[in-house]
Amino acid sequence: MDREAIITLAYLVASVLFILGIKGLTHPRSAVRGNLIGALGMLIAVIATLVHQSILEYHWIVIGLIIGTVIGAVLALKVRMTAMPQMVALLNGFGGAASLLVAGAELIRTPPPAFSDVVIATYASGLIGAVTFWGSLLAFAKLEEYKAFRQPIRYPLLQPINAVLGILALVMCAIGISQPESVGLYWAVVFVASVLGVTLVNPIGGADMPVVIALLNSYSGLAAAATGFVLGNAVLIISGSLVGASGVILTNIMCKAMNRSMTNVLFGVLQAEDTSTKQDDVYRNVKGAAAEEIAMLFDTAQRVVIVPGYGMAVAQAQHAVRDLYQLLESRGIEVLFGIHPVAGRMPGHMNVLLAEAEIPYDRLKELDDINAILSETDVAIVLGANDVVNPVAKMDPKSPIAGMPIIEVDKAKTVVVIKRSLSPGFANIPNPLFAADNTLMFFADGKRAVLDLIAAIKES
């Protein structure tokens, strides 16, 4: 066999290892091994490429590999678990940028014939890669809550401008495909697509972030697959489409969990109602409670359900929650966690935080499973969540969150809501749960509140 064939076979082995690696993620027990199998696949693919006959000099490769490894390792080992959405956003962006650069370099090295599949793939890679890179950088800035990016930049004709940019990019692609030798056109497309990436992600924020992150994840995969078409390389096509499929599936799950279509999330703006007067009406009967009063609830409780939201991440309360969990379990109380699919800023965000705090994953229940047992629950604790427990979603068909599946904590005997104030959640609507007869409000910072609660339970 010649060298080319051996390399191609090595790529085949790598592809199979990637598939087996992702398959390992179907269960927490096999997941660590799955990830290692994927990494092994990558190692094989890289080594096989290094012996490729078209590689003549190694010094830039070595420099690139060293810099990349150091930055990647530092990022991975230093990042806080609460900052995982930002980390994934950044990695999505780098993937997109790498794809567009490789396609650009290939256009310079071996200009393909006009209208060929290769030149079409090159432009697809440039377009998707640039949107992914700049969209992800902006998503990263929003998630890091940099001051300048907390609010979307407002300007008129938002959607028409996006449409014009999109059409412009496509027209330029068409011209570029007919003249592959004019490399400048490629970078012009990359520039327009970069602007488009920013303007597309700009208006999206808050609770819609999980959808954006999942979608950009999918784009980074598609950009890699497009680069695979450019290079005629099967391992790129296979891995790219695996990642693309994964992102699409996650995007769908997030959209369903909000009862909104993808177009609505990406291009629609949530109708902000005038809440000031309505809010006073809704919140007339709110009952506040202190830690001591709430602690007494646990004297007779048999089952407690904790529903965490983004507020738990902000307050870094996951370790305090673990202590509460252990204390209650030591008193023979069953403690379960109800995780809404869009709780947090990315798919599975809450699960990672609770896993960090060493809470066994079999205690984490999905929406339907937890709703089935909430009516037989003594105390439901809502920690830093709001819209995902708002009963308005079921009651008022005109509400902006109408039809969104919620965790029905109102069915529990008593609901304790830990929250700093009565301020509305992302959907900007009042939550009648806070004023329900069986609800006690515990106004405090999430971590402080849980620690106070632990102290009060130990005393009683």
Place this chain on the structure above:
Amino acid sequence: MWSHLLVIAEQTGGVAEIAQGSQLPFTLALTIFVLAIFVGFEIITKIPPTLHTPLMSGSNAISGITVVGALIAAGAGHSVLATMLGTIAVILATINVVGGFLVTNRMLHMFKRKS
């Protein structure tokens, strides 16, 4: 699912003979693309929501496979510009690969203990 895998194995195995000039015929590339998407949907729908964050970071690492193309662009010694683009791509893709696999490993170890 295994039948999908076998089909893909046959297809990519066939590539070894055809791809002497390293170019993959478009129809074959498209076949691989479509089949891989099916395999992806098949496996990924089975992944529990608890592992969705590691799935994202792990699949991020896998999409760093672009490093393969970046290495060739950086090492082919074509022109300064192509080499430069390739080198930046190697850096970015390597961050993706190393950062992605490491952070996923860190997270998954948290799921593994105490269970």
